[in-house]
Amino acid sequence: MKLSFEKSVAGRRGNFVPPLAVPAVPLDELLPAALQRATPAALPELAEPEVVRHFVALSRRNFGVDVGFYPLGSCTMKFNPKINERVAALPGFLDVHPLAPAETVQGVLQLLHETERLLSTICGMAAFSLVPAAGAHGELAGMMVIQAHHRAQGAGRRKVLVPDGAHGTNPASAALCGFEVVEVASNPAGGVDLDDLRRKVDTATAALMLTNPNTLGLFEDRILEVASIVHEAGALLYYDGANLNGILGRARPGDMGFDVVHVNVHKTFSTPHGGGGPGAGPVGVAAHLVDHLPLPRIVRDGDVFRLEGTAPRSIGKLLAFHGNIGVLVRAWCYLRAHGPEQLRAISGDAVLNANYLRELLRGAFEVPYERRVMHEFALSGRRQKAAGSSTLDIAKRLIDFGFHPPTIYWPLVVEECMLIEPVETETKETLDAFAAAMLQIAEEIRVNPEFVHAAPHTAPVKRLDEVRAARQLDLRWRATGG
Amino acid sequence: MSYQSHGPDDRAAMLARIGVDRLDDLFADLPASLRNPPLEVPPGLTEPELLRLAGRLAARNSAADLICFLGAGAYDHYIPAAVGELAGRAEFYTGYTPYQPEMTQGMLQAIYEYQTMICELTGLDVSNASLYDGASAVWEALLMSERHVHQGRFLVSRSVSPLVRATLRAYASAADFPVAEVGDPLGALDPARLEAELAAGASALVVALPTAYGELHDATALAELCHRHRALLVVIANPLALALVKTPAEMGADICVGDGQPLGIPLQFGGPFLGFLATTNALVRKMPGRIVGATVDADGQRGFVLTLQAREQHIRREKATSNVCTNQALMALRATIYLTLLGRQGLRELATVNLQHAGWLRRRLLALPGVSALGEGPHFHEFAIRVPDARGWHQAALQAGYLAGLPLAEWEPELADGLLLCATEQRTRAELEGLVAVWEELA
Numbered sequence: 001m002k003l004s005f006e007k008s009v010a011g012r013r014g015n016f017v018p019p020l021a022v023p024a025v026p027l028d029e030l031l032p033a034a035l036q037r038a039t040p041a042a043l044p045e046l047a048e049p050e051v052v053r054h055f056v057a058l059s060r061r062n063f064g065v066d067v068g069f070y071p072l073g074s075c076t077m078k079f080n081p082k083i084n085e086r087v088a089a090l091p092g093f094l095d096v097h098p099l100a101p102a103e104t105v106q107g108v109l110q111l112l113h114e115t116e117r118l119l120s121t122i123c124g125m126a127a128f129s130l131v132p133a134a135g136a137h138g139e140l141a142g143m144m145v146i147q148a149h150h151r152a153q154g155a156g157r158r159k160v161l162v163p164d165g166a167h168g169t170n171p172a173s174a175a176l177c178g179f180e181v182v183e184v185a186s187n188p189a190g191g192v193d194l195d196d197l198r199r200k201v202d203t204a205t206a207a208l209m210l211t212n213p214n215t216l217g218l219f220e221d222r223i224l225e226v227a228s229i230v231h232e233a234g235a236l237l238y239y240d241g242a243n244l245n246g247i248l249g250r251a252r253p254g255d256m257g258f259d260v261v262h263v264n265v266h267k268t269f270s271t272p273h274g275g276g277g278p279g280a281g282p283v284g285v286a287a288h289l290v291d292h293l294p295l296p297r298i299v300r301d302g303d304v305f306r307l308e309g310t311a312p313r314s315i316g317k318l319l320a321f322h323g324n325i326g327v328l329v330r331a332w333c334y335l336r337a338h339g340p341e342q343l344r345a346i347s348g349d350a351v352l353n354a355n356y357l358r359e360l361l362r363g364a365f366e367v368p369y370e371r372r373v374m375h376e377f378a379l380s381g382r383r384q385k386a387a388g389s390s391t392l393d394i395a396k397r398l399i400d401f402g403f404h405p406p407t408i409y410w411p412l413v414v415e416e417c418m419l420i421e422p423v424e425t426e427t428k429e430t431l432d433a434f435a436a437a438m439l440q441i442a443e444e445i446r447v448n449p450e451f452v453h454a455a456p457h458t459a460p461v462k463r464l465d466e467v468r469a470a471r472q473l474d475l476r477w478r479a480t481g482g
Numbered sequence: 483m484s485y486q487s488h489g490p491d492d493r494a495a496m497l498a499r500i501g502v503d504r505l506d507d508l509f510a511d512l513p514a515s516l517r518n519p520p521l522e523v524p525p526g527l528t529e530p531e532l533l534r535l536a537g538r539l540a541a542r543n544s545a546a547d548l549i550c551f552l553g554a555g556a557y558d559h560y561i562p563a564a565v566g567e568l569a570g571r572a573e574f575y576t577g578y579t580p581y582q583p584e585m586t587q588g589m590l591q592a593i594y595e596y597q598t599m600i601c602e603l604t605g606l607d608v609s610n611a612s613l614y615d616g617a618s619a620v621w622e623a624l625l626m627s628e629r630h631v632h633q634g635r636f637l638v639s640r641s642v643s644p645l646v647r648a649t650l651r652a653y654a655s656a657a658d659f660p661v662a663e664v665g666d667p668l669g670a671l672d673p674a675r676l677e678a679e680l681a682a683g684a685s686a687l688v689v690a691l692p693t694a695y696g697e698l699h700d701a702t703a704l705a706e707l708c709h710r711h712r713a714l715l716v717v718i719a720n721p722l723a724l725a726l727v728k729t730p731a732e733m734g735a736d737i738c739v740g741d742g743q744p745l746g747i748p749l750q751f752g753g754p755f756l757g758f759l760a761t762t763n764a765l766v767r768k769m770p771g772r773i774v775g776a777t778v779d780a781d782g783q784r785g786f787v788l789t790l791q792a793r794e795q796h797i798r799r800e801k802a803t804s805n806v807c808t809n810q811a812l813m814a815l816r817a818t819i820y821l822t823l824l825g826r827q828g829l830r831e832l833a834t835v836n837l838q839h840a841g842w843l844r845r846r847l848l849a850l851p852g853v854s855a856l857g858e859g860p861h862f863h864e865f866a867i868r869v870p871d872a873r874g875w876h877q878a879a880l881q882a883g884y885l886a887g888l889p890l891a892e893w894e895p896e897l898a899d900g901l902l903l904c905a906t907e908q909r910t911r912a913e914l915e916g917l918v919a920v921w922e923e924l925a
Binding site: 316 | 540808838
């Protein structure tokens with residue numbers, strides 16, 4: 001499909017620039033000629049009807065959870081309620097300047113304060129900050145809080161422990177605070193190897209970062225032991241909330257002994273992922289860490305709310321303003337739509353769906369861990385690989401059936417891994433259809449692996465050459481032969 | 483409310499297939515002492531109840547009705563209806579990061595177009611796919627500089643927004659890099675005074691175009707000076723100003739960052755906004771965040787993929803160029819649609835209306851008794867003035883329905899009698915004259 005730039009015709013344009021409201025002054029008087037740009041930015045020139053068709057055409061070459069099943073492991077692609085979009089579009093939330101005086105923004109401050117309280121209750125933490133803009137940003141904020149805590153104790157703790165199955169953002173976030181990252185091994189049951197943990201935790205350890213249920217969808221059933229090992233060494237326990245959906249309302253990170261938590265509202269709390277963002281990654285802490293939370297803090301004095309911009313022990317500001325508020329408004333909607341039983345029902349059906357789908361697939365694909373799973377599960381495509389088709393081939397063939405592929409080749413601890421997260425908003429019929437497609441693909445691999453290797457067959461493009469993209473960099477269009 | 487799809491029969495059939503009697507059996511791995519804690523959250527609301535409650539809260543944000551002369555990093559621009567309609571297509575906004583390119587060509591192509599537009603605006607060679615916001619993008623630019631220059635120290639002009647400088651302080655403190663603030667809030671940074679700081683070692687200098695106080699300064703001499711000392715120049719730019727102003731690339735900047743909020747993104751009490759980052763070809767492999775590249779498919783047809791992923795956290799873990807995973811893709815899409823609707827001519831016209839509106843307001847206000855300039859400019863759509871009683875003037879305007887800028891006492895004690903004002907294309911003649919009339923009464 002052509003780029004907008006390739007559809008451009010000189011002189012065409014949209015029509016929303018208002019006329020000058022004041023008498024014009026010669027441009028050079030306002031902006032000296034030496035400070036003017038030499039050539040205009042070469043934006044494409046299209047009339048509005050063509051612009052609309054261009055982006056509608058692009059949208060039709062894209063896939064979202066409203067289009068079909070999206071079992072992307074660790075990403076919790078659940079239904080995005082439409083009422084949340086309507087609420088976020090209310091002018092009272094949309095057209096509010098972040099530096100407007102507090103007395104003119106009481107409604108949004110109340111909403112944010114309430115969101116902090118609800119997340120604190122659900123996670124069992126003393127307080128939350130809504131500032132971080134994404135999960136990885138929440139991790140970074142959490143690691144900064146942990147660093148501030150140890151600095152305040154006068155302890156130079158420089159090590160952060162991360163399990164080998166952790167999200168890549170965990171070690172990357174720790175490294176941004178100057179921590180040395182030390183990997184902790186998994187045991188054969190897919191959990192943290194407690195002996196390895198005991199060997200590696202010491203007085204230089206700042207924290208252990210853990211995802212629970214972990215990245216294989218397995219609940220770390222010895223979590224209380226893990227917490228005591230970490231705490232006895234004077235280190236803190238960090239909860240990566242990417243998988244909170246699996247235990248929502250049924251267990252709380254705070255009760256497990258976690259000191260710092262981040263949640264991904266674009267996963268557990270249904271805010272749309274926007275084709276890559278924006279999300280929001282609120283960070284919650286136990287009582288002894290509240291003073292270190294990022295700025296600004298939302299303060300309630302009786303029935304009046306305000307933003308507090310200074311606090312001596314805070315890690316400080318992480319963004320110019322207060323966070324991805326538009327995303328948090330949607331999360332508030334989701335939180336207020338669900339009472340206690342409804343929150344538990346979310347994790348109930350998420351776990352039911354994962355276990356059910358695993359039963360449907362276990363005959364054809366290798367199951368690496370024979371344990372009850374939570375909201376997601378890993379399969380290995382080893383058997384299929386031996387027959388001539390890799391996990392990548394399976395993923396590409398799924399596209400032909402109208403399903404988004406699972407997360408593939410991750411976590412690294414499972415060979416030819418497929419991480420499948422079916423989420424609670426999917427029907428039994430959808431899971432059955434997905435399983436039927438997977439079984440058909442397994443059969444195709446047995447009889448005709450070449451066909452699977454050439455997939456996708458029905459997508460707008462054939463399989464794309466990612467190696468070429470990285471070797472012959474083409475990151476922008478140019479008029480001459482872009 | 484509930485968004486689950488199962489009926490009771492479904493659940494029973496599925497449990498039977500799994501081979502357990504009750505749903506709770508699936509949660510047997512949760513230690514009993516932790517299981518099913520009391521949850522003190524209010525009862526769930528139905529959709530109409532939720533909308534009523536949200537409506538009541540939204541109505542308590544009277545800021546939405548104020549006539550906005552406040553900028554300071556978040557700008558009130560008109561957003562054409564098509565931006566929301568198109569970015570609101572479910573295929574876009576309910577998608578995840580485009581990990582499977584054959585299924586997500588739409589978003590990938592849009593981001594490739596976005597990257598091209600950011601390159602056109604800044605004059606630089608390459609752009610990434612977005613970062614969280616302008617302030618955090620500055621920190622990412624400094625980390626990039628550090629990976630290239632390795633001096634372990636940064637310089638930032640005091641004319642850069644205090645909101646950005648505070649953000650840099652937080653990240654720099656965590657990473658244990660000193661950040662030295664140089665120069666004065668107003669006026670251009672003096673190269674002679676900068677020289678010693680650069681000689682002491684710095685990986686980068688950060689300046690803003692325009693400054694936090696709205697002034698536009700040519701950074702060409704600063705770029706030369708930085709390069710003589712092997713430091714990089716990072717320019718924070720307002721993307722709309724770049725429609726008219728000499729580009730960061732023409733000035734010799736190595737990295738240009740900023741917030742794309744002015745490009746079709748609502749104010750939303752401060753977010754989600756759009757961090758952009760562009761740089762030279764020489765630094766492309768040191769860029770943080772997602773990057774989209776063009777390639778070909780098995781038939782030789784053009785297509786788009788996420789590329790240079792070997793820099794990223796999911797591959798490189800603690801050695802990655804940044805920890806960014808989720809970015810602000812939908813905001814980048816909004817900016818792309820907005821700029822496509824404007825086009826080459828429209829962009830210049832829009833920027834010119836902003837420039838003229840602010841210029842008119844500044845001239846009128848400077849003509850009032852007791853009002854004087856804070857900074858000689860030139861300015862784009864924002865400027866600072868000194869008034870007899872900044873808080874009093876701000877409050878009087880608020881009573882009359884105007885959000886009349888920012889009293890600078892909140893930012894710089896030495897500018898305590900200052901007001902920072904912005905006039906975009908949104909402001910009508912009546913609104914511009916209205917604000918002047920309120921203050922004429924006080925002057």
